[in-house]
Amino acid sequence: MRLRISRLAPVPVVVVLLVMFGAPVAAQRTTGTIQGTVVDSVSGAPVVGALVQLGEGGRTEFSHGDGSFHFVSLTPGRYEISVDRLGFASTTRDVTVVAGETVRVRIGLGVTVFDLGGLVVTGTIGARAGRDMLSPTTVVSGAELDRKLDLTVAATLQSEPGVSVSGMGANTGRPIIRGLGGDRILILEDGARTGDMSSTSADHAVAVEALSAQRFEVVRGPMSLIYGSSALGGVVNVVRDEVPSVLPSDVHGVMSVQGTSVNSGISAGGYATTGFGRLALRGEATYRASGDMATPAGDLENTGVRNVNLSAGAAYIGEDAHGGAAYRFYDNEYGIPGGFVGGHEDGVTVAMRRHNVRAEGELHTEGLVDGVELRTSYTDYHHTEFEEQGSVGTTFTQGLGAAEAITRHGVRGPFTEGALGFRGQYRDIRTGGSLRTPSTYDYTLAGYVVEEIGLGDVRAQVGARYDWARYVPRDTTAFVSVGGERVPVRERTFGSVSGSMGVLWLVSPSVRAGASVARAYRTPDFNELYSNGPHLAANSFDVGDPRLGHETGMGLDGFLRYNTQRVQAEVAAFWNRLDNYVFPSSRGRAELGSQGGRPRFQYTNEDALFRGMEGEVEWSVTRRFVASGTASLVNAEFTSERAPIPIIEPTDTTFVEASMYPPLIPPLNGRLALRYDRTRWFAQAETRMAAEQGRTGDFEAPTSAYAVLGLAGGLRLDDGG
Secondary structure, X not given: OEEEEEOOOOOOOOOOOOOOOOOOOOOOOOOEEEEEEEEEOOOOOEOOOOEEEEOOOOEEEEOOOOOEEEEEEXXXXXXXXXXXXXXXXXXXXXXXXXXXXEEEEEEEEOEOOOOOOOEEOOOOOOOEEHHHOOOOEEEEEHHHHHHHOOOOHHHHHOOOOOEEEEOOOOOXXXXXXXXXXXXXXXXXXXXXXXXXXXXXXXXXXXXXXXXXXXXXXXXXXXXXOOOOOOOOOEEEEEEOOOOOOOOOOOOEEEEEEEEEOOOOEEEEEEEEEEEEOOEEEEEEEEEEEEOOEEEOOEEEOOOOEEEEEEEEEEEEEOOOEEEEEEEEEEEEEEEEOOOOOOOXXXXXXXXXXXXXXXXXXXXXXXXXXXXXXXEEEEEEEEEEEEOHHHOEEEEEEEEEEEEEEEEEEOOEOOEEEEXXXXXXXXXXXXXXXXXXXXXXXXXXXXXXEEEEEEEOOEEEEEEEEEEEEEEEEXXXXXXXXXXXXXXXXXXXXXXXXXXXXXXXXXXXXXEEEEEEEEEEEEOOOHHHHHOEEEEHHHXXXXXXXXXXXXEEEEEEEEEEEEEOOOEEEEEEEEEEEEEEEEEEEOOOOEEOOOOOOEEEEEEXXXXXXXXXXXXXXXXXXXXXXXXXXXXXXXEEEEOOOOOOEEEEOOOOEEEEOOOOOOOOOOOOEEEEEEEEEOOOEEEEEEEEEEOOEOOOOOOOOOEOOEEEEEEEEEEOOOOOO
């Protein structure tokens, strides 16, 4: 249950931290205002509760009881407005703001049963409609988010094309996109990295609360240079507007309550925004708790969770600039089930805590650039794994600081828009317990440029990026045993250029086609370089290799979109070649210990090829019935020869053949659904399906085909918008 609130009396709020952006402007300007009304295009009646998005800084507003909305303190120029409301077709409108004037606009919405996501801010220079993205894109928001919202970010997105879930238990899911995981998939909050350690191991949860998100944006494919060179698989951005970017005219908010019978779980929380003069404020709080998960074979022990999430943000919205700051606290304690090879019978309990402080500001200028954006953040992350009888097994402490500066411009000659950015990051990781990985600090520097060119019905985007990274282990006297060879731990330095080029062709008003090519680059992470010991929560013995080379990838991507009043569809195909692909290899090896033996995972380089297709379609069969479906296929294999390895027994030596398939590749899967939607209530039946998977990696077992039937229904009550 999610309840949206507007037009409430403001309440006193204590501002903890505020950054007032007072940089001088070359030429003082007067700002303008947009004052609009959203109406039903047939009856002319006002439409209340419509989400109005302004394609500038991600600003949002809800239409009031009379259908009105307002955007104040706008820099003169052209803006794209997108309006979304359940039961109506998404509509965009171009508006030009003139200094010192109020632009009045009336936007009519036509009836539809499609769920449309409005403007997208991920993987693009400026906000734009999803149909105009240069990469395959999925947006989950509004009523669709209400239906799909689950315990984790990954579980919420698991039915989207190209997305699957990897994890150990219900609380540790992380998205796998097109067969790629780890830090090849960037998970962001409002465009910033989360600062957790979920990309390093399957037992580490993503430190992001899904319950309070406004929308999820998934950009698949290589068009992600703004965020990092390694994100060849894609980007997942959880959008909250944590540091407010717009001055709200009233109090707006969402309160949510969820209950789950499968684990006796309860989740509750929400967020609210308000304004005082030129000060915009946002507050958020959520709580989640559940017990062990029930299965037909009995309860799956040690799968409960308890977490608390708090956030406060404030921003000053000026005439030519805005700036602010936010603080977030996230505390999570969850269980990893036991009984696996090498693990405790009762499992392991993980306690993680994350503090995050971020500040950002934007200055609108005249001249060579139209705006300068500054972002900085610091995350303090603690992670402890408790073994049987409460003893501490493994600990991680991570401090992550990052700063970024971005300049953007509008139309300049043949260029329609562009961005130039610089990013720096420092990370300090302290390890302890049974995991004998040396504490390590690393720092990275990056610079990138992205430009777009409009040529009539064709738009092209080109970009280039350079990344430099250095890893410094604190204990250089240690060594890692790799295949019987003692390899000393040492500092490593990496650097490389990556780039991308994409084209979008408006074939007709309803058809768009696109293609992109990118060269990606990824450095091995600290655990892939220096790990050398048991990791009990993951039931493994992890061994790195300080000699690992960096990954380079070449990716090709093509897609076709079809958008009409009755049909929304997108199909995409991809081809990714990864040289020196880093992955954990086992081949049945085990390290003996007090628990009998743990699989030995050795990080190594191999060349690999990933290719496949994905698609989704939504068809309004009638005015009320909607049929939808998705399908995803990934075919991955190693292209370099893999020699057999010796397994030395007390009396004999045997050789184990290596699999030619990378691990964690999802089978052919899809979803079919039929929904009856009357705006105030809906009913839905769906089936999620997966084929058998016999193309398994080292130490993996084949899986059988399955189908899961789901039924859903909902009632929506509107009162005053």
